Amino acid sequence: MGLVRGLLPWLAGFNSAGRCRLRDPPADGFWTPPLGGAGSAHGGRPRHTGSTTRLARVNEIEIGRGKRGRRAYSFDDIAVVPSRRTRDPEEVSVGWQIDAYHFDLPIIAAPMDSVMSPETAIAFGRLGGLPVLDLEGLWTRYADPRPLLEEIAGLPVEGATARMQEIYREEIQPELIVERLREIRAAGVTVAGALSPQRTQQFWRTVVDAGVDLFVIRGTTVSAEHVSGQAEPLNLKRFIYELDVPVIVGGVASYTPALHLMRTGAAGVLVGFGGGAAHTTRRTLGIHAPIASAIADVAAARRDYLDESGGRYVHVIADGGVGTSGDIVKAVACGADAVMLGAALARAAEAPGAGHHWGPEAHHSTLPRGERVAVGSVGSLEEILFGPSRTADGTTNLVGALRRAMATTGYLDVKEFQRVEVIVAPHQRS
Secondary structure (H helix, E strand, C coil): CHHHHHHHHHHCCECCCCCECCCCCCCCCEECCCCCCCCCCCCCCCCCCCCCCCCEECCEEEEECCEEEECCCCHHHEEECCCCCCCCHHHCECCEEECCEEECCCEEECCCCCCCCHHHHHHHHHCCCEECEECCCHHHCCCCCHHHHHHHHHCCCCCHHHHHHHHCCCCCCHHHHHHHHHHHHHCCCCCEEEECHHHHHHHHHHHHHHCCCEEEEECCCCCCCCCCCCCCCCCHHHHHHHCCCCEEEEEECCHHHHHHHHCCCCCEEEECCCCCCCECHHHHCCCCCCHHHHHHHHHHHHHHHHHHCCCCCCEEEEECCCCCHHHHHHHHHCCCCEEEECHHHHCECCCCCCCEECCHHHHCCCCCCECCEECCCCECHHHHHHCCCCCCCCCCCHHHHHHHHHHHHCCCEHHHHCCCCEEECCCCCC
């Protein structure tokens, strides 16, 4: 009888239909096991306590006797659940605003040479998204990089990395940074440029003087507390405070680093680490963060920072592992305000990569952590965003699919859609 009484609180987690109703863990993530027996002072109920000696951390798995690990989820592990209400897709809003800048689409074009040139940046901005030009890429190293882009696309797999390292060895020219940004501004679209944390102190003045609307500091991982005994690191808090331009910074992949970046004054935080199509970070460094859990963790940091700061909202932007329309839907469902797309846009007929995709990690001078990958071409930039789609693989009509998912689950805008129900349902892509 004591065992039965001890199980009753857990059986209560099932509703009359036999479905499991997950109970929320306490704030510090610990439960005591059920205390069995009718004579128990707690009646067999789980008891919350701060002592870690008798508790097992929720969602942790024992890797071995000396190490435990938290279970994390990728987009393929989760799915969105329909609700009791549906809407017409035409009535759904997918607009997004960061600082004073409004965009028709919650989509940012990744600052990668295979995705963005000044020409494609202008086209993408006119379609309603936010284009970001890589200010350390070929367009700021060469007056005319088109022949080199064609060469990279045609390189054989063997030797591609070595040749790319040679091409990207050319020095960045500040006058080309100014020229490229002014070209985009002259077209009347929002101007955004990206630098790595290592190059920000060297070129930020050039970038700001050229007239950017949004400044992106993007690295494989960015922290607010970089420690270096060789050179003075970039003080993000002081830098962002003194800069008269909204800053988006990242990537991060967990709660605490994200919270620290939000405290620097960033307008947005990029979420992702080694999850992109062209990344090999997991193989080279052994570091990886499943993107669904990473977004949910950073969204929790946003919520807590909103309370801590008295109402300052920091945008969460999924960056990496967002390759299809279904991934965009799940990113927003996990808490993202917008997504940054690389490979998905590299598939456009106009993309500079000509059916290939690579990031700055692919040509690192001493430790490449990425590679050039073939992604093919599935249609024009407009078809990728708005259709019509001629395949059912989620690579075209990305915005139409997001609208349809929001309408099917009954949500009116992107912010509301962050509250949609999500279940763990592992799926193997065919």
